[in-house]
Amino acid sequence: MNKQNKLVIVILVGFTFFTWVGCNKDEAPAVNKPKIEGLEVGYNNDRIAHPGSDLHLDAAILAPGGIASITLSIHPEGEAGWEFEREYTEGYEGLKNTDFHEHIDVPADAAEGEYHLHLTVTDQLGNTVEAESHLDIVAGDHDHDHDHDHDH
């Protein structure tokens, strides 16, 4: 075997190694974790809800791993008050992106005060992301949305 052939072999071994390493990287493409953008709580994101009315929620969700579930939970800052928890899958499961738009009925007897809201998205790989917001429940006169069966 002459010198030139040896050199070619060295180059080929190197090339083979690099293509193999390169291949391994491609085989496990990292799937981006889910994201929640533009969470809007209440009309114009005023973060105010009224007992006996409904709370408007809107958020853009991106989940390249596919949405497994979306969980909404609302709890009072203090010890007592209205508690809400719901898992949404219908119409969302398997999607890679969506506009989460829900109206939550706030019971007429919900105590006024400061609340906290968490929106959690879990993708089909088990990754989660959470967005949170403050929420005030205030009685009294409001401009819109008095109640009725208006829960789109």
Added chain:
Amino acid sequence: MRIIIAFGAMALALSCSKDAETVDTEYPVIDGNFAGAFPQQCGTVRRGETFVFRAKFSDNVALGSFSLDVHDNFDHHSHSTEVEACDMGPVKEAEAPFKYIKSFDIPGAPKTYEAEVAIAVPADVDPGDYHFLMRVTDREGWQTLRGLSIKIE
């Protein structure tokens, strides 16, 4: 010389085809700008009549399903995806708002699809401002939302 060919073959075998692993990241497309597309932004439908929704959907790989969601906008609410407002009536309370929410499968995983759905609007629903949302999802799970503001007279 044989050794060189052997290494060349090995290099090819160990490398992998990138084409086979292409990930679909393209959203489906909703086209409502052709003659016959209905309803149009700021369009009107009448109570007691049936109108036919028409739009063209397309995707780079395969379409999966679509859904329609018509609900009142008496409270002038917003969606994260821009729904442009029209000349809206005053904020009012809903009494018997029209509501239509339905999902449809797109059979055969086509790349293009022309949707046609007859929607009956009862005579006794509240007239006024409504949102007409259409969501199209491809087989991969990417969803495109398009919203229109319409009026029911």
